[in-house]
């Protein structure tokens with residue numbers, strides 16, 4: 001029950017620069033990050049309009065945490081999840097509260113720390129193979145390269161064993177089409193979304209084909225139920241003692257939704273985290289140099305393996321800082337299930353709330369010099385649960401957080417151990433804002449590292465030309 005004397009949500013200040021009819025859809029589509037950051041002056045919440053509907057953006061870390069922790073009232077929903085649900089059905093990340101706990105219990109064993117050690121070995125192998133595939137002087141499309149790396153690693157940890165090259169290529173292309181279409185579809189009114197445009201046809205085709213590929217793999221696995229020590233085996237075997245009779249295991253349809261959820265949820269987010277980390281290292285030769293020194297010390301000429309993780313402190317801080325600057329899930333939505341109060345405001349059931357890690361992570365009162373890449377801000381400091389939220393929080397917190405961190409730290413180490421990274425051109429690189437904060441189009445130059453040279457600074461050949469603010473985060477918020 002909410003107190004009717006509490007101010008209603010329409011008392012929340014409305015963001016400026018809204019257009020008649022369209023509301024804030026234009027600035028949100030044109031430069032979403034600039035728009036979000038223009039709202040950072042609102043300390044608690046602010047209203048934004050998308051056509052006829054409006055949503056309240058939560059700007060305060062404690063209120064954000066309250067929303068995360070009360071997932072019964074502030075449930076998964078809103079435009080982001082409606083679009084994601086089109087692709088992955090009612091998988092763990094999209095299902096509503098009543099379905100969630102059972103699915104989480106069934107999926108949790110797949111991410112048990114004991115399983116992670118095995119996955120770590122796969123990640124290290126996949127990263128070394130990717131790193132070995134490049135040639136001295138190559139200019140690589142970093143996002144594309146990281147996507148093939150994480151697709152391969154995810155496929156192997158999920159389905160143990162490489163898929164045929166053609167299946168792999170097709171799945172990668174289909175995934176790219178789906179993820180790049182999400183954001184536009186999210187912002188497009190329902191009627192326009194149904195128009196049979198070439199983009200919609202491409203999107204539908206990719207969605208159906210990827211689902212069919214996963215269904216095929218599941219059918220093969222059902223026919224041969226031996227434990228392959230992979231994610232799919234754990235999912236197939238998972239039993240939920242707390243579920244009522246007959247619903248203790250995942251059905252084939254549920255399995256397909258979960259597999260697709262892990263696949264899409266895991267590989268793009270981790271790939272772009274890695275791409276951003278490599279970009280930040282390329283623009284900060286000092287951190288890159290120190291990371292190589294750490295790699296030399298820890299590997300000591302041996303092969304990378306998950307046992308090295310506790311000693312890779314700087315690599316881990318680089319990943320933490322990358323996720324602060326470029327949280328792939330830069331914005332999340334929630335739907336208020338029943339009338340509720342939050343921060344002294346009364347929300348009607350059905351209202352949409354927007355949460356933004358990007359906004360919190362770049363607030364100067366929470367992070368001094370927020371746009372600066374500074375992995376050492378994490379030296380001896382644990383990320384704060386309210387102000388650092390790249391994986392969300394509460395019962396819906398990312399189930400794959402440790403999986404992703406393990407993969408990213410090992411991959412970064414394998415790459416930096418072998419390559420000096422430098423930027424191509426001197427233009428600052430801006431994220432492509434989609435459902436995630438994409439690094440699409442980012443290119444870097446690779447120079448084979450001279451061995452036995454860890455104490456020397458990076459060679460002049462790969463050191464980017466000094467320019468003002470080169471160590472600062474090169475993202476510009478526009479306007």
Ligand code: HEM
Nearest residue numbers: 092093262265266269270329332390391392396398400404
């Ligand atoms: C750097 C990489 C990753 C980032 C930044 C990330 C981020 C997130 C965030 C922010 C959420 C919460 C969304 C919300 O509350 O609205 C989430 C949930 C989820 N993530 Fe991740 N994720 C990453 C990697 C992964 C991986 C590797 C997997 C699986 C292999 C995965 C699977 C999931 C699933 C299944 C959920 C839903 C959990 C639930 O609702 O119980 N993610 N992720």
